Amino acid sequence: MDNYDNMELLRFTTAGSVDDGKSTLIGRLLYDSKSIFEDQYDAVRESSERRGEEGVNLALLTDGLKAEREQGITIDVAYRYFSTPKRKFIIADTPGHIQYTRNMVTGASTANVALILIDARRGVLEQTRRHAFIASLLQIPHLVVCINKMDLVDYSEETYEKIKQDFEEFSYKLNVNDVHFIPISALKGDNVVTKSENTPWYDGSTLLYYLENVHIGSDHNFIDCRFPVQYVVRPNSDDYHDYRGYAGRIAGGIFKKGDDVMLLPSGFTSKIKKIDTFDGEVDEAYPPMSVTLLLEDDLDLSRGDMIVRENNQPEVEQDLEIMVCWFADRPLQPRGKYAVLHTTKEVRCIVKEIRYKLDINTLHRNEEDKTIGMNDIARVVIRTTKPLYYDAYRKNRITGSVIFVDEGTNETVGAGMII
Amino acid sequence: MSYHLNHLKELESESIFIMREVAAQFERPVLMFSGGKDSILMVHLARKAFYPANIPFPLLHVDTGHNFPETIEYRDKLVEETGARLIVGSVQEAIDSGAIVEEKGYNASRNYLQTHVLLEELEKGKFDAALGGARRDEEKARAKERFFSHRDEFGQWDPKNQRPELWNLFNGKKNYGEHFRIFPISNWTELDVWMYLAMEGVELPSLYFAHERPVFAREGTLLADCEYIHKRPEEEAAVETRMVRCRTIGDMTCTGVWESEAKTIEDIIKEVSIARKTERGGRTDDKRSETAMEDRKKQGYF
Structure with a gap:
């Protein structure tokens, strides 16, 4: 328990096709790491028996909604938690159904690790390619491919190697640096928490060992100082009469007391007078800390503005090239107008051009068919009503991402990564 | 120095x-305060978020009239200390006015009736965001x-159509x-909450710590003996004083207590980290059916 103070947080997402056994795998991780409580287990056992299922259906642990339990599928992202003495894990369990792919993008956007499941009997499918591509598009730093249901292919090394090869043939075209393969059976528990005797030909680590040890220390950007102003703290009290603090979460770089800073959009410069928190002043702040900055000078600065360093400024543009993943039934409208949320700023935009739609199976750029429907990925050019202060997504996931909101329905209709 | x-x-x-x-983003947010450890954590985090200013939204307590007296005591003290504004929605008043009807029988609870009062209060205060x-x-x-x-104009949740x-x-x-209902501590686990409250030295209601109390067992759960629960004769006969504590705090009619010797927050952490039952395992309101929580949430329950 002394360890608890030094535990790291690791977020991972799971993806696979229908019936690949994602929920079972998560159930297995929770069960074998003793993160399932007796009463949860008993409730699941009872449900399984009522359904006349053989054994305990661990998938019922994560399939929380009535419709999911009825259909035996996962509809919505479910978040699960477990911890080992080393790390606390947040799992975003995302559905594999084609109509719910937007949930995979959601889960992937904050993940350190993507876990992709493949059914050993079925091999690499269109969905597998889609998920791997999304993981690379969203720049998830680490990818683990779990080749599942090995028990149903007699733990065949040949099958495993074939699938691994198929996956690599596809993934070398993707922008992923760190890919791992593990042969598992989520149902039987092979190589999930404990090393399996059924796969003597596999000398790699178990899934849990990997998750506990993968290096995530450099997943934030500590170089380029970016502080989007989220909220201005102005207490109307006698004690803090002239207090004017800029509250926000550090999006990049390390801010220190006394640093010279520049404000966007005004371009004025000032100095950090104080980095304030409820627990007292701190000397420096870094991602993902939430702090309040006070400046030496009384300048005009409000929500949506950004504090940066004069010698390291973000891009400031109104015309942006974006890879967009579309979520809505109604297709992306050429010349359409949308609200755009970026860091703490909100602007409007017009879609100036759809450059191409990406076929995620072949990675072919389709410049003829430019109908961008639900789950399509496309490269577009937008013009915003005001300039955005941004970095390329590959440089900073926080300052490089946007969401599109339909101004009629208020729905979030798309996610964009700035190129 | 490591940046971590x-x-x-x-x-x-x-x-x-x-x-x-x-x-x-919102014009009129409100923080739903139950007096339990999670809402105490919420108030603590809200103080941190806006320091040195006061919390820029009021606290809303839906009082079932069946609260543990310790809860109300703690609530009033917290309000005084933080300078927060408190709004109380009363289930008793709604019953008295005839707006809702009290459940009858041994398992009668005002848990379901809270939804009505909560939605009424949100409407009355024109609140556009309720933090829970x-x-x-x-x-x-x-x-x-x-x-x-997101909640529609009837306060309902549509789990199959949520915004990514x-x-x-x-x-x-x-x-x-x-x-909107807003859940800032979504990613915390029970153990995280306790570890954090210990780390921060936050004062907690006495109910969370082991104390002697007359209790009786119903369907495997220990309930505190009180005037609000209609006991069967055999339950009446079985009431006995035991050393217990609460793992969650809700209405007295549906909050189970646990046998425990945990006197300090460190004891609780030890207990929670080896616990084999979930904290809501003692909540009889969740046990009414397999999807009791989902059904209530769709209707606007917190």
Whole structure:
């Protein structure tokens, strides 16, 4: 328990096709790491028996909604938690159904690790390619491919190697640096928490060992100082009469007391007078800390503005090239107008051009068919009503991402990564 | 110096970010306060988020009239200390006015009646965002919640049609009359909450610590003996004083107590980290059916 103070947080997402056994795998991780409580287990056992299922259906642990339990599928992202003495894990369990792919993008956007499941009997499918591509598009730093249901292919090394090869043939075209393969059976528990005797030909680590040890220390950007102003703290009290603090979460770089800073959009410069928190002043702040900055000078600065360093400024543009993943039934409208949320700023935009739609199976750029429907990925050019202060997504996931909101329905209709 | 937050500080930072986002995006937010540890944590985080200013939204307590007296005592003290504004919605008043009808029988609880009063109060105060201390690890339907959870004009939740949430971009746009439920501590587990409260030295209601109390067993759960529960004769006969504590605090009629010797927060952490039952395992309101929580949430329950 002394360890608890030094535990790291690791977020991972799971993806696979229908019936690949994602929920079972998560159930297995929770069960074998003793993160399932007796009463949860008993409730699941009872449900399984009522359904006349053989054994305990661990998938019922994560399939929380009535419709999911009825259909035996996962509809919505479910978040699960477990911890080992080393790390606390947040799992975003995302559905594999084609109509719910937007949930995979959601889960992937904050993940350190993507876990992709493949059914050993079925091999690499269109969905597998889609998920791997999304993981690379969203720049998830680490990818683990779990080749599942090995028990149903007699733990065949040949099958495993074939699938691994198929996956690599596809993934070398993707922008992923760190890919791992593990042969598992989520149902039987092979190589999930404990090393399996059924796969003597596999000398790699178990899934849990990997998750506990993968290096995530450099997943934030500590170089380029970016502080989007989220909220201005102005207490109307006698004690803090002239207090004017800029509250926000550090999006990049390390801010220190006394640093010279520049404000966007005004371009004025000032100095950090104080980095304030409820627990007292701190000397420096870094991602993902939430702090309040006070400046030496009384300048005009409000929500949506950004504090940066004069010698390291973000891009400031109104015309942006974006890879967009579309979520809505109604297709992306050429010349359409949308609200755009970026860091703490909100602007409007017009879609100036759809450059191409990406076929995620072949990675072919389709410049003829430019109908961008639900789950399509496309490269577009937008013009915003005001300039955005941004970095390329590959440089900073926080300052490089946007969401599109339909101004009629208020729905979030798309996610964009700035190129 | 290593630039790295431990997981509790990272969770804290995430929750503070969400609270500030709410203050910035909504006109009339309100914090739903039950007096339990999660809402105490929420108030603590809200103080941190807006320091040195006061919390820029009021606290709303839906009083079932069946609270543990310790809860009310703690609530009033907290309000005095933080200078927060408190709004109390009364289930008793709604019953007296005939707006809702009290359940009858041995398992009667005012838990379901809270939804009506909560929605009434949200409407009366024209609140457009209600912050709650629900956590995703608590219950399987809550595991599906967003941080920003949209509610239609009837206060209903549509779990199959939720807005995707990406990065740290939260879409709080809505039509007039609709509102949001906001869950800043979604990613915390029960153990995280206790570890954090211990780390921060936050004072807690005495109910969480082991104390002697007359209790009786019903369907495997120990309930505190009180005038609000209609006991069967055999239950009446079986009432005995035991050393117990609460793991969650709700209405007295549906909050189970646990046998425990945990006298300090450190004892509780030890107990929780080896516990083999979930904290809501003692909540009889969740046991009415397999999807009791989902059904209530769809109707607007917190």
